[in-house]
Every structure is written in structure tokens, then in C-alpha cells.
Amino acid sequence: LMVGCSSGGNTSAPAAGEGGSGQAASTDEQExxxxxxxxxxxxxxxxxxxxxxxxxxxxxxxxxxxxxxxxxxxxxxxxxxxxxxxxxxxxxxxxxxxxxxxxxxxxxxxxxxxxxxxxxxxxxxxxxxxxxxxxxxxxxxxxxxxxxLPESIAIPTAMKAAVEKNGLKKVALIHASNDDFSVNGYKVMKATAEKLGLEITGEATFANGDVDFSAQLTKLKQTNPDALLVSALYKEGSMVVKKARELGFTGTILGGNGFNNPKVFEIAGPAAEGLIVATPFSPEKxxxxxxxxxxxxxxxxxxxxxxxxxxxxxxxxxxxxxxxxxxxxxxxxxxxxxxxxxxxxxxxxxxxxxxxxxxxxxxxxxxxxxxxxxxxx
Ligand code: LEU
Missing domain, CATH: 3.40.50.2300 (Response regulator)
Structure with missing residues (x-):
């Protein structure tokens, strides 16, 4: 690397690399x-x-x-x-x-x-x-x-709390298969389910950009899980939550980091009620x-x-x-x-x-x- 990029060319301070010496003025206390x-x-x-x-x-x-x-x-x-x-x-x-x-x-x-x-x-x-x-x-x-904070810390925290309070025993998983984050979140969910001794009743995937999740959710609902674990970004994730409720799924829904945005409420509407997620930040703290x-x-x-x-x-x-x-x-x-x-x-x-x-x-x-x-x- 030639220059240390001490400033952009459009500021009034001397820009390193633009002068002949490539050195900023050595005046102390320079901003x-x-x-x-x-x-x-x-x-x-x-x-x-x-x-x-x-x-x-x-x-x-x-x-x-x-x-x-x-x-x-x-x-x-x-x-x-x-x-x-x-x-x-x-x-x-x-x-x-x-x-x-x-x-x-x-x-x-x-x-x-x-x-x-x-x-x-x-x-x-x-x-x-x-x-x-x-x-x-x-x-x-x-x-x-x-x-x-990595999913590997956040998701197990949420799952443990949900298992304890909602008494989960059987879970179904769904995730976006063409998004690295969603795939990683799914892996953490699955590993955590195994660790907690939960039975996995079914798994399904979709792709970012999809708008119809009925086939996957109908199938997962038939496996009778206590909870649906969703690893997705907010757009598809919220539509999955909405559809699951429309199809009559009344169990717990738990999501990853992608759900930590108010858009979830705009897209899923009242179907978002009860959705569980882990976050390192809460404005209520x-x-x-x-x-x-x-x-x-x-x-x-x-x-x-x-x-x-x-x-x-x-x-x-x-x-x-x-x-x-x-x-x-x-x-x-x-x-x-x-x-x-x-x-x-x-x-x-x-x-x-x-x-x-x-x-x-x-x-x-x-x-x-x-x-x-x-x-x-
Ligand atoms: N946590 C996601 C990721 O690592 C991004 C976030 C904006 C939902 O890809």
C-alpha cells in the first residue's frame, strides 16, 4: 500500500499521498x-x-x-x-x-x-x-x-428459553437455502435441537425472492411440531410466519437474527404475535x-x-x-x-x-x- 489514506481529497486538511513528500504536515495537534x-x-x-x-x-x-x-x-x-x-x-x-x-x-x-x-x-x-x-x-x-453477536450464541439462548417456557418437544425447521446467513442459522437451530433432545419432525427450504410457501408449510404442519424454527431474512421470514398462521399452525414460532426489524410487523401483521427471537439489543433495556x-x-x-x-x-x-x-x-x-x-x-x-x-x-x-x-x- 502506498498511502495511509489520512484524508479524502475533498477536505481542507493536507491529503497524504497528494503532496510530493507523501507526508502530512507534522504539526502536533493536527485534527x-x-x-x-x-x-x-x-x-x-x-x-x-x-x-x-x-x-x-x-x-x-x-x-x-x-x-x-x-x-x-x-x-x-x-x-x-x-x-x-x-x-x-x-x-x-x-x-x-x-x-x-x-x-x-x-x-x-x-x-x-x-x-x-x-x-x-x-x-x-x-x-x-x-x-x-x-x-x-x-x-x-x-x-x-x-x-x-454470532447466531451460535443468540439462537441457542432463544431456543432454551422457548423450550423451558413453552415446553417444546418436537420442532420443524424451514430456511432460505440460497442465503449464507439463513443456512448458518438453520445449522445452529438443528444442532441446538439435537443438543436439547428435541425431535425434528420435518425440514423444508425456500429461496430468497419466493413469495409462496404454502406447499412447504402444509407439509411441515402435517408433521405436528410444537414449534416452527425459521431461519430467514425479514421479507421471506415474515411471509412464512404469516402463511403458517393462515394455515392454522398455532404452535410456537422462533426465528433468527433476520427478524429483528420492525418490518416484521408490517409484513406479518397480527400473525407476528408470539414470535420469539434473540437479540443483543432491546430499546426497552x-x-x-x-x-x-x-x-x-x-x-x-x-x-x-x-x-x-x-x-x-x-x-x-x-x-x-x-x-x-x-x-x-x-x-x-x-x-x-x-x-x-x-x-x-x-x-x-x-x-x-x-x-x-x-x-x-x-x-x-x-x-x-x-x-x-x-x-x-
Ligand atoms: N445477520 C444477517 C447476516 O449475517 C444480516 C442481518 C441484517 C439479518 O447475514
Whole structure:
């Protein structure tokens, strides 16, 4: 790498690499200019995920630039990947080579990260997932980070609670077979069911983009499960929930991380009632930091933040802390600081990081009640 990308060309600070020497002026107390790229699912079937992330990031950006005045100024450059692997690869290439960003936040989906993470890693540019919950994200390489709690922690927490409180014995599973995250979530659900000694009465799949799930659900209902375990993104997942209720399934429905967005209530309507999911963030949490964030978010956007807004918000605080510790906006230094992160308390809870930079933390279990998620107790 030639330049450390200390600033974008469109700011008033000296841009490293543009002058003859390639060195920024050595005046002490110089404000660090950091341009960070964001790759989000901002249009298409999962756009509400990307919108939540953008909202969380922009709220944090305003707060941080105010708090760090004179020391650090962050600029965010958003790119829409539309939830596509190709889109994510193109966005990452553009941000690294054209915009010369110091790091990238996103992309939204695990599948996109599996495709685009290697590109950033190869270019020695830190890339930070804020919603990638699949197994194996950090194995992409040492420039790959995330603060999103893996499904392998969240799903078992939700399943154990559901087994205890709803007395489940037999479960049926359904998932999107063409989405890495949904496939991983399904595997965790199946392994957890086996571990908990549950009988698996049936399994079915569909593809993202499908709109008719009656054949699969009719068959699964006939196997008479106590619960339906759904691993999907919100659009298809919510339609599955709705259809299952329409077909007369009255048992428990439990979903993965994809359901943690208010769109679920829009799409599934009253059929969402009783849906159980695990999340590292709840806007209802009685915690000063969480409540201050919820208040600021509501003041700015007139709605409550979801998990994706919260993790996005936290990620920029982690970036800011690491950039200040690095003392400059350079990729290698920033990577070093991010790798040293051992724990961080944000609005989405207290996170620790294992030796592979995987976050470890607690999930809370919530249940859909009258149009919102409330603690499952
Ligand atoms: N957790 C999902 C994934 O890792 C994304 C989220 C936005 C539902 O792909």
C-alpha cells in the first residue's frame, strides 16, 4: 500500500499521498481526518436493514464529530450493495481504490462479507461487520472484524428459553437455502435441537425472492411440531410466519437474527404475535446508556432503534476510539488498534472479543407482542 489514506481529497486538511513528500504536515495537534466507507443493503428486499444501519451510523457520526472536535473528524461514504455479493465486491473495490478510505463498515449480509471481505483483506484494509452473524466471518482474514453477536450464541439462548417456557418437544425447521446467513442459522437451530433432545419432525427450504410457501408449510404442519424454527431474512421470514398462521399452525414460532426489524410487523401483521427471537439489543433495556441512545435516536428519526441501528452506532464508537488510539488515520495502525480491542461496552451490550476477534456477549430473548418486541419472560 502506498498511502495511509489520512484524508479524502475533498477536505481542507493536507491529503497524504497528494503532496510530493507523501507526508502530512507534522504539526502536533493536527485534527485527524478519517474517511470511512460503509457498504449497506440500502435498496431492495432487505433495505430496512441498511436504513437502520445508516441511521445508527449517522447519529453516532454527529455525536462523535462534536465530541472529538479538533482531534478527529470522521467522514462516512455510503455505498449501496442491494444485498448482492457482486454489489458488495464492487462497493468495496471502489471505496478502497477510488475513495481511499481508511476502513470499511459493513456489508450487511454474511454472504456479502464472505464475498467482499477477502477483497478488503487482500488490500490490507480493515473491514468491520456490524450485522454478520454467521460462523466463519473472522476466518476470512486478520483485517476482518465484527461486533455482531454470532447466531451460535443468540439462537441457542432463544431456543432454551422457548423450550423451558413453552415446553417444546418436537420442532420443524424451514430456511432460505440460497442465503449464507439463513443456512448458518438453520445449522445452529438443528444442532441446538439435537443438543436439547428435541425431535425434528420435518425440514423444508425456500429461496430468497419466493413469495409462496404454502406447499412447504402444509407439509411441515402435517408433521405436528410444537414449534416452527425459521431461519430467514425479514421479507421471506415474515411471509412464512404469516402463511403458517393462515394455515392454522398455532404452535410456537422462533426465528433468527433476520427478524429483528420492525418490518416484521408490517409484513406479518397480527400473525407476528408470539414470535420469539434473540437479540443483543432491546430499546426497552433499563440502562442509562441504552436509554440515552434511544432518546437521541427517537429525537432524530421519530422511531425506536432496532438491533441493526444499535450495532451500527456502536461500531463507529469503536472506530473512533481506535483511530484516536492510533493517532492517525492509517489502515495498518487502525487494524492494530482494532485487533487490540478486548472488550467494549456499547448500547448493544458488553462485548468481549476472542482470539479470532469474534465477539462474545449476551443475547436477550424477546417476543412479539402487539406490534413490538418485549422481553420474553
Ligand atoms: N445477520 C444477517 C447476516 O449475517 C444480516 C442481518 C441484517 C439479518 O447475514
Amino acid at each position: 485527524i481526518q478519517a474517511k470511512i466507507g460503509v457498504v449497506g443493503f440500502l435498496s431492495g428486499s432487505g433495505a430496512a436493514y441498511g436504513e437502520a444501519q445508516k441511521a445508527g451510523l449517522e447519529l453516532a457520526l454527529g455525536e462523535l464529530n462534536e465530541a472529538n472536535k479538533g482531534k478527529l473528524k470522521i467522514e462516512l461514504k455510503f455505498e449501496d450493495s442491494a444485498g448482492e455479493k457482486e454489489g458488495a465486491i464492487n462497493a468495496v473495490n471502489k471505496l478502497i481504490n477510488q475513495d481511499n478510505v481508511v476502513a470499511i463498515i459493513g456489508p450487511t449480509l454474511s454472504g456479502e462479507m464472505f464475498a467482499a471481505g477477502p477483497v478488503a483483506n487482500e488490500a490490507e484494509t480493515p473491514i468491520f461487520g456490524i450485522s454478520n452473524t454467521s460462523e466463519g466471518i473472522n476466518d476470512i482474514g486478520e483485517y476482518v472484524f465484527r461486533n455482531s 433499563k440502562d442509562d446508556k441504552v436509554q440515552a441512545f434511544v432518546k437521541a435516536f427517537e429525537a432524530k428519526y421519530n422511531k425506536k432503534p432496532d438491533q441493526f441501528a444499535a450495532q451500527a452506532y456502536d461500531s463507529l464508537y469503536i472506530m473512533s476510539q481506535s483511530l484516536l488510539a492510533a493517532g492517525k488515520a492509517e489502515r495498518e495502525e487502525l487494524r492494530g488498534q482494532l485487533a487490540q480491542l478486548r472488550d467494549f461496552t456499547g448500547v448493544s451490550g458488553k462485548l468481549s472479543f476472542d482470539e479470532k476477534r469474534n465477539p462474545i456477549g449476551d443475547a436477550v430473548v424477546v417476543v412479539a407482542k402487539e406490534g413490538k418486541f418485549v422481553p420474553f419472560e
